[in-house]
Amino acid sequence: MKYFRLKRDDGKEWVTDKLTDLLDSLNMTKFERSLRNSYKEEDRWVKVKDKDAMFRLERFEAKRKPKLSKINKPKSDEKRILAIPDTHFPFILDGYLEFCKAMYEKHNCNTVVFLGDILDNHYSSYHESDPDGMGGGDELDLAKKQIKGFYEAFPNAIICIGNHDAIVQRKAYSSGLPSKWIKTASEVLGTPNWKFSDHHIINNIEFTHGTGRKAKQRSQQDMISVVSGHYHSESYVTFFAGKTGDIKFAMQLGCGIDKDKYAFAYGKNFATPHINVGLILENGKLAFIEYMDKYND
Numbered sequence: 001m002k003y004f005r006l007k008r009d010d011g012k013e014w015v016t017d018k019l020t021d022l023l024d025s026l027n028m029t030k031f032e033r034s035l036r037n038s039y040k041e042e043d044r045w046v047k048v049k050d051k052d053a054m055f056r057l058e059r060f061e062a063k064r065k066p067k068l069s070k071i072n073k074p075k076s077d078e079k080r081i082l083a084i085p086d087t088h089f090p091f092i093l094d095g096y097l098e099f100c101k102a103m104y105e106k107h108n109c110n111t112v113v114f115l116g117d118i119l120d121n122h123y124s125s126y127h128e129s130d131p132d133g134m135g136g137g138d139e140l141d142l143a144k145k146q147i148k149g150f151y152e153a154f155p156n157a158i159i160c161i162g163n164h165d166a167i168v169q170r171k172a173y174s175s176g177l178p179s180k181w182i183k184t185a186s187e188v189l190g191t192p193n194w195k196f197s198d199h200h201i202i203n204n205i206e207f208t209h210g211t212g213r214k215a216k217q218r219s220q221q222d223m224i225s226v227v228s229g230h231y232h233s234e235s236y237v238t239f240f241a242g243k244t245g246d247i248k249f250a251m252q253l254g255c256g257i258d259k260d261k262y263a264f265a266y267g268k269n270f271a272t273p274h275i276n277v278g279l280i281l282e283n284g285k286l287a288f289i290e291y292m293d294k295y296n297d
Contacts, residue, residue, distance in 0.1 A: 120139075
C-alpha cells in the first residue's frame with residue numbers, strides 16, 4: 001500500500017495514507033498541487049512561503065502498515081479562531097510571532113483576530129512621550145517591518161481598532177483635517193487584506209479591543225460572548241449559564257508586548273503582563289488560553 005511522508009526542515013514529520021486530509025489539517029491546501037508534483041522527485045524540497053518553512057514530500061510503499069499521524073481535520077464550516085491581543089508594534093516581544101504561528105498550527109486554526117492596539121503610536125501619545133525615543137517616521141517604519149511578518153503568516157486577519165491605533169485619527173480630527181485626506185490603516189501598514197473595524201461579531205461572539213469595559217462586564221451587560229484585550233496584566237475565561245441553558249463566555253486576554261521597552265515605562269510598577277493568545281474552537285463551544293513562557297521563568 002502507498003503512503004506519504006511529509007517532513008519539515010525542523011525535523012517534524014507526518015505519515016499518512018490520505019494526503020489531502022493531512023494538507024487540509026495543516027492549512028496547506030493551496031500548495032497541494034505543487035506538493036503533489038514532488039512525488040516523482042523524492043529529494044525535492046518545496047517551500048511553503050506563508051509558513052516560513054521547507055517541506056519534503058515522499059511517497060513510499062510498505063507491506064506492514066506504518067504508524068500514521070493523527071489528523072485533526074476541521075469541519076468544513078467550523079471556525080477555529082486564534083485571538084491575538086495587544087501587540088503595540090514596534091514594541092512587541094521577541095518570539096511572539098513564532099508563538100502565535102505555533103498556536104495557529106497546533107490548534108488547526110483557520111481564522112485570526114487581532115484584538116486591537118496593534119500599533120503603539122508612542123511618539124503621538126496623549127501622555128508624555130520619551131524625548132529620547134524614536135520619531136514618528138522611524139517608529140512607523142519599524143512597526144511596518146514587524147507587521148510584515150504577521151501579515152505573511154496571517155494574510156486574511158481581522159483587526160479590532162484599539163485606543164492606541166486611533167490616536168493619529170483622533171489628532172487629525174482635533175486639528176480639523178477631513179477624513180478624505182487620511183489613508184486607511186491597511187494602506188499605511190501595507191496590509192490590503194486585513195479587515196479593520198471597532199469590533200467584529202463572529203459566530204455570535206463579539207471581538208473587541210476592550211476600552212471602557214473588561215470582557216466579563218461587557219459579556220454580562222450586553223448578553224453576548226466576548227473576547228477582548230486592553231488590560232495587559234489580566235487574563236481569564238469565565239462561562240455563564242442561564243436557566244434556559246444558554247451559555248456565554250468572557251475571555252480576557254493579555255498582550256504580546258516587551259514590558260522593558262521605553263514605551264511602557266509608565267507601567268514599571270504595574271503587574272507583570274500576561275503574554276498569551278486565545279483559542280475559540282468548535283464554533284465558539286470551546287474557549288481557552290495558551291500562555292507564552294517569557295515571564296514565567
